[in-house]
Amino acid sequence: MDKLKMHSQNLTEANIDKLAALFPNCVTEARDAAGELKKAIDFDLLRQELSSSIVDGPQERYQLNWPGKREALLMANAPIAKTLRPFRDESIDFDSTRNLFIEGDNLEALKLLQEVYLNRVKMIYIDPPYNTGNDFIYDDDFSENSEAYFERSNQQDATGRRLVANTEANGRFHSDWLSMMYPRIKLAWNLLKDDGSLFISIDDNEVDSLKKICDEIFGAQNFVATVIWQKVYAPKNSAKHFSEDHDYIVIYAKNAASWTPTLLDRTAEQDALYKNPDQDTRGPWMSDNLTARNAYADGQYEVEGPTGKVFVPGRGLYWRHSKANFEKLIADNRIWWGADGNNMPRLKRFLSEVSGGRVPQTLWSYKEVGHTQEAKRELLDYVSFKNTENVLNSVKPTKLLKRAIKIATSANSDDIVMDFFAGSAPAGQAVVALNMEDGGNRRYILVQIPEVLPAPEDGFETIADLAKSRLRNFSAKVESDSNSQEGSSDGLKLDVGFRYFKIDTSNMNEVYYIPDAVRQDLLSDQVDNIREDRTAEDLLFQVLLDWGVDLALPITQQIIAGKTVYFVDGNALVACFDIGIDEDFIKQLVGHKPLRVVFRDAGFASDSVKINVGQMFKLLSPATEIKTL
Template identity: 50%
Template sequence: MSHEKLRPQFLFDEEKIKQLKQIAPECFGDGKINFETLKQNLGEWTQDEDGETEHFGLFWPGKKDARRMAAIPPEGTLVPVYGEGLKADGTPDSDGENDSKNIFIEGENLEVLKILQKSYAGKIKMIYIDPPYNTGNDFIYDDDFTEPLQEYLRRTGQVDEEGKALTTNKRADGRFHSKWLSMMYPRLRLARNLLHDDGVLFVSIDENEIHNLKTLLIEVFGDENFITSIIWQKVYAPKNTARHFSEDHDYIVVIAKNAESWMPGLLPRTVEQDALYKNPDNDPRGPWMSDNLTARNYYGDGQYEITGPTGNTFTPGKGRYWRQSYENFKKLDEDNRVWWGKEGNNMPRMKRFLSEVSDGRVPQTLWTYKDVGHTQEAKKELLKYVTFENTENVLNSVKPTRLIDRLIQIGSKNESDIILDFFGGSCPTAQSVLKRNIIENSNRKFIVVQFPEKLPIEEKEVKTISDLGQSRIRKYSSENLNADADVGFKKLKLSSSNYKKWSNYSGPSVTALEENLDLFNQEPLRKGWTKEALLTEIILIEGFVLSSTIKKQEQYTKNEVKKVSDEYCQHTLLVCLDKKIAPETIESLELSGNDIFICLDNAISNVDKLRLSDKGLIKTI
């Protein structure tokens, strides 16, 4: 087969470039896009950007930087944190076969979204996010457009330099809306890549940014994929202290990856809906309700006169038409599907039987707190699972699980879907997924991402919002450990890559440059790397999901070899990160099909690399 070097080099736009190469290969030269040729191919679809050009769109100071930010490849990786998850939380020595498939990631979500691009592209069925509302006081991600990972490491104390404080965004700032848009834009672009073709994104927002958010989502996803805006009644009583109006609602904006492919799940029918069905004529087919047989839409065969059981005659009325042709009407009447009233002299109506209606109801856009909860309910729910010494630490923006559960019912019809929330907060999304799995005995999986933002007042048990979310999941899961569903989670956190970062040499000595390059190639890994952390990075580089099964292969007695597999990949990885690979291991190693063997480059000789490449594909670090 072949031998390759394994390097973290995935760019989030790589798939788009591949698609463009297939459509227009003549537009590429020396691996780069020839924009002049591309413009000629596009013809009238191109538009010159000059000072006179005007077109509709959303523009703000900093948009170019925000667009560029989405395209900068990640520098970090995710490392497993053992002992802080729950229920089959893997350890370095476990085979990983029974580990929980739910994932909690502590880290800055922009960098995390970039890291997830290869492993989860097109795999996420539903995304729900509750981003900062930009009220002027809530947390704003102050993205550093040059070193996003280093800025995160400084803030979280993972590097020596003192971390700077997280910022708020004041209305007095001339770029109040611009800062928020620059924060959201790259995250939404990356999120779109992760969605399945029939996936959907739900975004909670209030009046401050609803107009900008809708326009931004339409730009990223396309106008044709906008679905609707849901109005959620978030409070049960008016605020008499409000200066102008008491704001009783928030919005949830709904947009699909592909509106042609996406269909909402039906909600359960209500008792009130079923109560409308009666059976006054004791029809053996059961309860029914009557429906109008006329309509305003013109129908050529819908203009005729009907004679009822008592001799009364009926026409649709001026400007209206029968929905059925006369022949179809007669068939309905003969099948006792026409209701003429108790005395038989009413305008005819069609009988619709409860047994024949849909099992669910189409979602509506007005959601009351009686149906999906309110903010006070959400706070009480949080306090049930997290104990605060200082009530000021209770998040004001937390959402009730009844609200998110309804979104799951609409957005996740398949019981094995992956649901992502990259503004995890106190993790109501994670709890809602676990709760829905218990109710349905289903197997949905969550991925939540949360920055370790410090709470306003330090607590003994929970010091950051990330701690808060984990504590909530852990306690809820502990109460339901006997459930058949997976109620555990694995924890990972954002950290520096195990690979050395190349630093450009600007000196005059060619010899020094060559020596620097040789050292980089001979030892590409940072000092202090661990097998567990490097294995996770390999999994992500190779496009395997974080919930992959990792099982130690006992047949190899001289080395530690682990097999990585997941439900989305047809091939597997065999990984050995020992510093020396024994001849017995090389001799007995079996590769089939597209399976890949990965090891350290200096762990085997060049002769052994050739022997292994005859067996299959190998990659070395």
């Protein structure tokens, strides 16, 4: 039941609505006296609409601008004092998997991964909110400078639930969506390899705005294509105007000049077009036109067929080959004159000479890559729902994602596929499924905010939980199939696991970042700069982040002189966060000659031991880099 307004009509808003009906191009978003965004009229454009000559106004230039753009840029660059905390119990094959699942705000995740995966990700696929008026978007706070943001991000509890409904009644409907997307795409660009690419699912609501911000971040010259995906198999007769049967996938390359798509497998229908009516020993072939409309000096001549009939290319047409080359083709039996030898000559193109694949096209039928109902059925195969309202409407079919991943990656190259709007994790499932099909060793990084589901479910409360459940059940199904155990060409077991992380406050106490907060009476609490609730493994992964070491590298543990020591990728990095480290322990550890070694700053038995550590490594393992936290 609606409530009474209890106030008179706002005539300004009514007048804006009237003008918007007459001049929709003059409607914009602007700040009011209180700094809030609201619908407004661009009076410069309105004056031009009402004038028969050019009117004075601000200098024109080609750009995309909206209220909050500068703040969005600030948000992309502002630092955070957060970390990734590993959760073994929520992971699968933690010690051996190379896949990562991160629960938390994707803007924060992208910032945390900047150093580790800079220029290392081959493909990023995202399925962001479409901004239909019913979506939830990230409530990023742009009302502070980078120092204030840094301080808040360290002290604020990491709930991860920073979503707000973006309805069409919102005065900054488009601006909020653009401000959310801009910093995330900007940070994503940093992660892509030079031959990497970005695939974004979107619909008509924001496809134009999305292309503009991608043009600005990637450069318009690096736009590759806009794919049209036929997402439904039957028209919606309830549609007001047209049945919306498609979505888009907008594709940009980090460097389009050097980016090359992987060819798709040829279909049986394509191969069936090749016949062999003349029993040519070279096998099936199909005929191709020998004429063209382009001017060609040597392309105007007569050709005599096997029955004596003479052919010319036709008015305004030219032969594609010179007369000398044409005669060579005839001698090689590569010209088809028809069954009776009286037809216009055509070139025989043999199936055996066709390349091993087909160039991707921009129209993807649901028959090839699936539709929305198929996507929901896939989700229900791996997740049991008590409440139907929790079944995600925007989920994508894995066949669609496998098509995109196949185009953007190579099977045996350790390519990283990232999705930081992971949803129910169809991208993770698609990576594993594609590896099963072609023996590839791709790996994934997924990020999903713990958005609360509309209704409570047994076993999971958020979309991140839902995604984790889907990946777990999919993994169990794959491993139960004995034929999937040899999933890669080198005979290694298929990687169906993932390391699960949650974004949290830094492992360091606040005073580590905000020394001004220390008072005389608090000094006794600052003997240790590590938070009390953090484990050695928490510290290890913060070290990996800070040092820019791959979070998916294998990790082993050893007990040396009674201390727990972590070895990352052999001796690439060695870490010990125990206390009471003495010289006997160091003498044994230095024998491993690690490339990097890290200790807890308060972990040394004495100051003299701490001093001697550097000297011992300098003498016995001079290449080792030493750090403390």
